[in-house]
Amino acid sequence: MRYIEATPFSRARFEEARKHLPGGVSYSIRHFEPYPIYVSAARDRRIWDLDGNEYTDYWMGHGALLMGHGYRPVIEAAMSQLREYAHVGLPHEWEVKLARQVSRMVESVEMIRFTNSGTEAAMYVCRLARAYTGKKAIAKFEGGWHGGYDCLHIGVQPPYEAPGSLGILEDSLKHTILLPFNDLEGVERRVKGLELAAIIIEPVLGAGGAIPADPDFLKGLREICDSLGALLIFDEVITGFRLSPGGAQKIYGVKPDLTIFGKILGGGIFPSGGFGGRADIMELLDQVKHPRPHERAFQGGTYAANPLTTRAGYTLLRELEAKPEIYQELNTLGEHARNELENVFSRYGLEAHVTGIGSMIGLHFTREKPRSAAMAQREKRLELAKAFFIHALESGIIYLTPESPLLFISAAHTREDLDRLIEVAEYFAKKKGYSLK
Template identity: 45%
Template sequence: MKLERSQEYFKRAEKVMPAGINYAIRWMDPHPIYMHKGYGSKVFDVDGNAYTDYWMGHGALILGHANSDVIDAVKARAELGTHLGFPNEPMVELAEKITSTVPNVDMVRFTNSGTEANMYVTRLARAFTQREKIGKIEGGWHGGFDALQIGVHRPFDGKESAGLPDSHASNTILIKFNDENSLRAAFEKNELAAVIVEPILGSGGIITADKKWLTLLRKLCDESGTLLIFDEVITGFRVAPGGAQEYLGAKADLVVMGKIMGGGFPAGAIGGSKEIMSLLDHRNKKRGEVVFHGGTFAANPMTMTAGLETLKILERDKPYKKFEKKSEEIARTLEDLGKDRKISVSVTWAPAVFAVHFMDRKPKNALETYSGDAARTERLHRWMLKNGIIYMGKDMAHFFLSTAHSEEEISNFVEIFDSFLKEEKGR
């Protein structure tokens, strides 16, 4: 595979951008691959190499790259002005679509990213409960917001970035996913404004919350006046039209959305009951009573249009049963291949997403996820890339499916995975 032009771009980019990239997770050794275009299930780099893409714009592109209906809608919208700076029609329509689709969401407000949505939802929960502490799951990823970029990676002991004030670490109470004792301990002092959880842990390993644990979490929140926030930035409109709430039959007080609902444009949203969301309504409130939210590009008509078109297509085509069947089938097939080759492989999955772990059981939390064979996980990434399959990342092998992935591409994925296991056996 030729990567000469990527190398040239890297040399230029490195001079003008730290590490030559805009997000550390997009790094690849010895240099990043610079992309030119995406179409359907494929991305094409600046050297003209084609890859079957299982990263899908960080999971934002459930319909694949450059879906023609979304592109047409966006083109038509662009001709009317890309950014009006005022409330607009697609904003209202998308808000109506989301509130009629996602359970327990009477009202929404839009942001430009999942990080931003999590920042505002934390503020909203603190204002509503008049408490400061936030419960957060070890290994949970909610973006780069100070209060939540705590305990993301092993050993889950605090701040994940230089420059975070101690006060953030002390106000964030870490909880082990799927661990009842840890959950009860977090509620002992009755001081939590909210617990924020990805009901299907995403970058921590694609692990579904145990029903019993989730029921206990709901009960403890109800008993202590703590708000339960579901971060559905990955699961929203992926695992079911109503996200993980619908898929798992659970109820959140506040829902954070992003990725898919922006149709490939920068997006995020927070939603919840009228009672809670009304704190964002500035009318008839004094300064200090209203929770601020906004932003120059928030609810811009491009994102709203792309998101609306995407949700309409999902509503029309109903791909969810197929996604569920496909993910389950892939998981079973990859695990069987592991058995055949006598290499421990376990696959965790939810509709349209799965993760491969080189261990003999399914991880229950992020600590277990990262206890697998890290070197083998990294080798898998290299092997896949060499064979024209791209995904992120080399530390946790997770794969996003879209409606654009064909049966042939998935069979090809399985074959390449098997060839990897064969290669590993020969090591």
């Protein structure tokens, strides 16, 4: 395999890493066969590994790096914050500025609290929804990924009924309801008569395959939540500030009660998360209004709203607000790539399809274009997906992950980069296409 010949240093580093880190990595999805690259440098839309190989990066920090690697305004803001004060654990101006900025950009967010990850935001938002409604059940979707919080860590990958990890108590999942994505009747059937605190949904499935919800589906969920007295929570950890300055909710025109954020919220380069929404709900966290701890919902943490993350986030969001043309360019690149990739696959008879929206691309080695993660998983030809990943890697292109290809375009990518991706896919389709039938 050409990859093995080209990466002896990464291989040695992986062997060493396995002695100290379980599986040699800090997040299992960062591992791929035969072993992952170890990064030595990153700039704009490129990364380099320890062996000096160069890659066009569509992994993009798990989708956090909307502007690419080393975006100057954010780096400079962070450097200057490091020199002033990096961590104090007391209130400071940047958390207020960022909170105000998010409210300006995302209409449904009247108030927000900051966390250190999307997982944490999901955890606190579920607690808040239960506290506000006085109800227990939280519904999530098949293929939805909201991080590793116990009560949401089910139904991510098949078999959907099984917990997504060892060590999750049955009790933690007792009040979690699984719903079918893009199937409003299916949702209605399952939630009928339930005492539901909230429905949480990614408006566009991320890890589930870059599959957008139908606009009517999201509108229908809004109505279902209203009729049941349940809260509608959007997980915009990926889509927030990526699909538009106001996130996916702006594009869909559906207003959730609460939203969770992450990734881009921290300038893309620092651990970040947040949850926000209607003031009457968020006020349940307010220790001034509710001085007795057991009469309010809790959120906090040593590094919550730390100055580096909040200043980096604020700097980036201001830029994004001021330069809407960035979204136009990202959308044009995304659309070009999705159309051409789909054309290439059909031209050579390769059963593969392209999903996504804006700067998100999902590749599916399936007979039909999937409308849900369940459909994508059911029909997936895993060997083909893995073969394409290695072919792309050997052609100097990286994305996450081999099993469920998801590509993030950043503002640093160019039309030439995407044309190269299309060319690489064409070569693969030509080789595998009709010959597989």
